[in-house]
Amino acid sequence: MRQRVKRALLIAAALAVLVLAGLGANTARHWAGLAGSSEAAARRRAELAPFWRIVAPPRGTAEAGGAVLLSGCDGVHDNMDFWAERLAARGYRALILDSHRPRGLDRFEAWRLVCAGQVLPGAERSGDLAVALADPALPAGGRIVLGASHGGWAAMEFLRLALTRQVPPGLDRWPASPADLLRRLDGVILLYPYCGLLNGADEGDWTAAPPILMVLAAEDQIISTPACEDLAERLRERGARLRIEVLPGADHGFDQQDHAALSPLDFDAALRDRTAREVDAFLSGAE
Secondary structure, three states: OHHHHHHHHHHHHHHHHHHHHHHHHHHHHHHOOOOOOOEOHHHHHHHHHHHOEEEOOOOOOOOOEEEEEEOEOOEOOHHHHHHHHHHHHOOEEEEEEOOOHHHOOOOOOOHHHHHOOOOOOHHHHHHHHHHHHOOOOOOOOEEEEEEEOHHHHHHHHHHHHHHHOOOOOOEOOOOOOHHHHHHOEEEEEEEOOOOOOOOOOOOOOOOOOOOEEEEEEOOOOOOOHHHHHHHHHHHHHOOOOEEEEEEOOOOOOOOOOOOOOOOOOOOOHHHHHHHHHHHHHHHHHHO
16 A cells, blocks of 8 residues: 555656656747747738737827737736727727637636746747738838737837847748838837746847837736836847836736736726826827
């Protein structure tokens, strides 16, 4: 009996080691910017387009261009609707980019793998952003990108890859000239983005990057606000035009009402409204 128990414990321990080793290898692969396979931008567009949603400017509003919005690691929720409508009111045709459902990451809480950095890291997801920014669904004119949490990480990786002319992992080539995509960007808004070890934005010359607004939560339980402040300073040294707003008393996802069961995060309408005013002021100066 003791031998059976001992054998079972040894097997369980071995399996645990294998799982941890697999997770570590997966994390290392993402850190190195490696994707499992590459595909054409047209195929990526065909996978994404059925799941994205466009919010048009109100009737009578002059169109200023297009906007692409990227959600956090838990998928598209109500905050994306709020920001899309806000951008649409300024004349931007806003495309809410869903990176989760095309990959089946909305089922069985598979999105938690995204949050853990094991699936769809920011550099790989940046290919989705590149495809959306180049898409004819968006009108002529400037472009705005808004990314929240994991979406902010993806937006930063997009800028880094476009500035250094590296193709996003998972794509075989850029869907349009990265220089042209950068030139059309009026501004990038980053809401409490992930800035940890897997974020590879600290590379290249950022003088050609568009103006950036980074809004951070002083009491963030999910990402490290000091890490984002440090990364922002390094990007400024690389030439980035980047402004930071740290919201006292704010926690991660303060602009999102719909949170997962047992989530410690809370919606704060006052903080969301304050951020909306910061975004309006930023866009007034960036446009």
